Amino acid sequence: MQEESITSFLDQLASSAPTPGGGSVAALCGAISAALGSMVANLTLGREKYRDVEPEVRAALERAEQLRQRFLGLIEQDIAAYGALSAAYRLPKSTVEEQAARSSQIQAALTGAAEAPLRMVEQARQALELCQALASIGNPNVISDVGVAAITAYAALESGALNVLINLKTMKDRELARGFFQRLSMAQEGADSLKQDILTAVRQKMDVG
Amino acid sequence: MQEESITSFLDQLASSAPTPGGGSVAALCGAISAALGSMVANLTLGREKYRDVEPEVRAALERAEQLRQRFLGLIEQDIAAYGALSAAYRLPKSTVEEQAARSSQIQAALTGAAEAPLRMVEQARQALELCQALASIGNPNVISDVGVAAITAYAALESGALNVLINLKTMKDRELARGFFQRLSMAQEGADSLKQDILTAVRQKMDVG
Numbered sequence A, B: 001m002q003e004e005s006i007t008s009f010l011d012q013l014a015s016s017a018p019t020p021g022g023g024s025v026a027a028l029c030g031a032i033s034a035a036l037g038s039m040v041a042n043l044t045l046g047r048e049k050y051r052d053v054e055p056e057v058r059a060a061l062e063r064a065e066q067l068r069q070r071f072l073g074l075i076e077q078d079i080a081a082y083g084a085l086s087a088a089y090r091l092p093k094s095t096v097e098e099q100a101a102r103s104s105q106i107q108a109a110l111t112g113a114a115e116a117p118l119r120m121v122e123q124a125r126q127a128l129e130l131c132q133a134l135a136s137i138g139n140p141n142v143i144s145d146v147g148v149a150a151i152t153a154y155a156a157l158e159s160g161a162l163n164v165l166i167n168l169k170t171m172k173d174r175e176l177a178r179g180f181f182q183r184l185s186m187a188q189e190g191a192d193s194l195k196q197d198i199l200t201a202v203r204q205k206m207d208v209g
Helices: A006-014 A022-042 A048-089 A096-137 A140-169 A174-188 A191-206 B006-014 B022-042 B048-089 B096-137 B140-168 B174-188 B191-206
Strands: none
Touching: A006 B006, A006 B022, A006 B048, A022 A048, A022 A096, A022 A140, A022 B006, A022 B022, A022 B140, A048 A096, A048 A140, A048 B006, A096 A140, A096 A174, A096 A191, A140 A174, A140 A191, A140 B022, A140 B140, A140 B191, A191 B140, B022 B048, B022 B096, B022 B140, B048 B096, B048 B140, B096 B140, B096 B174, B096 B191, B140 B174, B140 B191
16 A cells, blocks of 8 residues: 555545545554654754754654654554454354354454554554654754644544544443553543644744744 | 655655655645545445435535545645745845845745645635535445544644745735735634534444544
């Protein structure tokens, strides 16, 4: 999927094919956020003016690169998990035995289908925290790009969360579902105000209020 | 740019090259939103169950396809406008005449650099309104994708707005800047609550509260 052209990815997204869909989009938003984070770090490093924050910026760049790779991996993981779930739904259900086997396959596949977007939410939270750091140590000439990085990280977080919830809904093992809910809440907690704080800092540095 | 692979686009985004940057990302988010809108429409059309809304869904599909093409065009327009602005900043400024020529070139280029992201904001507002329609007429099995479409449309709107503001800041013709501000306010007005309303409707249809 990553080697597809943007046009071809969008064509596939727009089609009635089941993947890519909203899950892939969540991970792609995360990868975009991380790449913008790298850009800001790359435009800060090696400049005399920002020499005293160089170690922090270098660490931020490493972090951004790592996050981008994780998000790209999650695009594939999400498509694979969705494929497994679709295959389980297509299993035969004529006999009682078939129905039981199908149901247990669906339940197993739901775990994977919830795990992939949950990881996106968790990584998106990390990406937001990276944006917070970059808003203070990054080159102020590209501060609007820090803002766009925060906006896309938050879009990844919100989109991932919808995809977790839709899978948890049909999960029969409520104990398992509760564990997912807890991780989701933890990753989401305070994310909205974190995003707003970053955007306030960005607008102040842009001097547009 | 559209024919680049996703990996290569992200590599260029992450690099210290001036483009692509946050402006291209805003337009890409809009194109992603529109493509998801098309997907939802394509998964609704031709199904007996949704026959009575078929004309509305067909109109939504046409609108989504049109929006996607506009956003893709805006990626290129933004890169070209940014290139013109950078070129103006690189003009010589040794003599008073050179300074005057450079300044007038910069001011002319700023108009283009503000216009491209402003169109993104205006189109993103249209994309949000399309999502509102799809939340009510689209196939409820893909309602989470309507949610992701609304999230990415709003990300395009917010990101575009930051890119308009950064260009208006250095615009000397305050009358011209005021016109841009007015269009920006008009496109942004109520967008936040529109997005929240769509997400509330989506969560209700997902039955996750």
